[in-house]
Amino acid sequence: MTAPASRPPVALSIAGTDPSGGAGIHADLKAFCARGVYGTTAITALVAQNTHGVSEVYGIDEAFVEAQLASVLDDLPVDATKTGMLSTRSLVDLVCRAVDERDLGYFVVDPVMVATSGHRLLDDDAVDSVRRQLMPRADLITPNLPEAALLLGESEPEAASIEQMRDQAGRLIEHGARGVLLKGGHGVDDEVIDVLALADGTTAEFTHTRIRTPNTHGTGCTLSATITAEMAAARHAQASTASGADTTASGADATVSGADATASETTTASETITAAVERSLDYLARALASADHWQLSLNPEGAHGPVDHLVDLTVTR
Numbered sequence: 409m410t411a412p413a414s415r416p417p418v419a420l421s422i423a424g425t426d427p428s429g430g431a432g433i434h435a436d437l438k439a440f441c442a443r444g445v446y447g448t449t450a451i452t453a454l455v456a457q458n459t460h461g462v463s464e465v466y467g468i469d470e471a472f473v474e475a476q477l478a479s480v481l482d483d484l485p486v487d488a489t490k491t492g493m494l495s496t497r498s499l500v501d502l503v504c505r506a507v508d509e510r511d512l513g514y515f516v517v518d519p520v521m522v523a524t525s526g527h528r529l530l531d532d533d534a535v536d537s538v539r540r541q542l543m544p545r546a547d548l549i550t551p552n553l554p555e556a557a558l559l560l561g562e563s564e565p566e567a568a569s570i571e572q573m574r575d576q577a578g579r580l581i582e583h584g585a586r587g588v589l590l591k592g593g594h595g596v597d598d599e600v601i602d603v604l605a606l607a608d609g610t611t612a613e614f615t616h617t618r619i620r621t622p623n624t625h626g627t628g629c630t631l632s633a634t635i636t637a638e639m640a641a642a643r644h645a646q647a648s649t650a651s652g653a654d655t656t657a658s659g660a661d662a663t664v665s666g667a668d669a670t671a672s673e674t675t676t677a678s679e680t681i682t683a684a685v686e687r688s689l690d691y692l693a694r695a696l697a698s699a700d701h702w703q704l705s706l707n708p709e710g711a712h713g714p715v716d717h718l719v720d721l722t723v724t725r
């Protein structure tokens with residue numbers, strides 16, 4: 409007897425590359441795998457970068473990004489999509505059209521603007537399109553402290569306290585996204601607090617001990633990719649429950665992926681987002697802790713290494 413057809417949850421990342429493997433598309437695919445989700449990509453820019461920073465960016469033209477999106481979306485059922493580095497205003501507009509015209513599933517926007525090393529990853533004239541066009545289409549946006557301030561306006565100062573973070577998250581929601589996760593990684597306190605605000609009025613705060621490590625390259629990419637994977641798994645489970653399909657045969661093993669195969673049809677989008685954020689922050693904390701003493705760079709002075717994306721995989725050698 410042949411086994412019934414099944415499929416794993418599918419996630420799409422629209423982002424730039426990191427040949428050193430810690431951030432961008434490379435981090436996204438590792439995070440998708442780590443959470444048991446099948447990863448697909450559309451590359452917006454080829455970036456020469458490593459643990460010391462960005463040296464060159466080679467832009468991909470709009471028509472070719474569109475062709476990549478069509479290759480994925482004409483063929484595969486995408487349960488959730490994230491954007492990372494979008495580079496130019498025309499690529500922001502292209503992604504907005506894709507959200508309107510295609511089914512991208514849950515839509516997570518990581519408003520990547522500047523690399524930790526200081527290199528700009530989004531043109532100045534694209535910021536307003538992110539603010540007015542992309543944000544209102546998002547189920548969740550995940551700005552860090554400087555990105556949140558920039559999205560609120562040129563003269564907005566960076567939040568320097570939890571009260572200011574709450575206030576900014578609340579004001580960002582007014583731009584139309586269903587949820588805002590304002591990340592506190594750039595603070596200096598012993599605890600890292602991330603603030604989640606949802607359009608239905610729900611708020612949540614997540615506190616983790618700050619890990620004193622230089623290895624934080626790609627934490628934002630990894631977090632938004634993990635949230636996207638969790639949301640893809642949730643949508644897949646909801647659809648499978650609704651259709652009576654066997655989700656346990658999908659390869660998205662709940663103990664590996666964190667996917668909630670019993671998610672009921674009644675789970676609201678807000679509950680899905682909140683659960684995805686909580687699980688993803690816990691995973692990221694494990695990935696950061698596992699790599700806190702890694703020294704990958706041949707030139708360790710001043711290097712910011714990656715997190716351990718595969719922390720939950722046990723390999724015996």
Ligand SMILES: Nc1ncnc2c1ncn2[C@@H]1O[C@H](COP(=O)(O)OP(=O)(O)OP(=O)(O)O)[C@@H](O)[C@H]1O
Pocket residue numbers: 431523524551552553591592593594600602616617618619620621624625626627628629630631689692693696
């Ligand atoms: N040193 C740390 N210790 C514990 N958690 C951290 C640390 N640095 C970052 N994080 C976690 O990683 C998340 C993302 O970090 P951050 O706020 O630096 O985003 P980002 O600036 O977008 O990341 P990136 O470095 O990829 O640009 C934070 O929300 C926080 O939960």
Ligand SMILES: Cc1ncc(COP(=O)(O)O)c(N)n1
Pocket residue numbers: 423424425426431432433455457492493520522523524525529624625626627628629
């Ligand atoms: C392609 C790409 N996307 C995003 C980032 C941000 O990550 P970080 O701030 O850790 O450098 C990056 N460096 N490269």
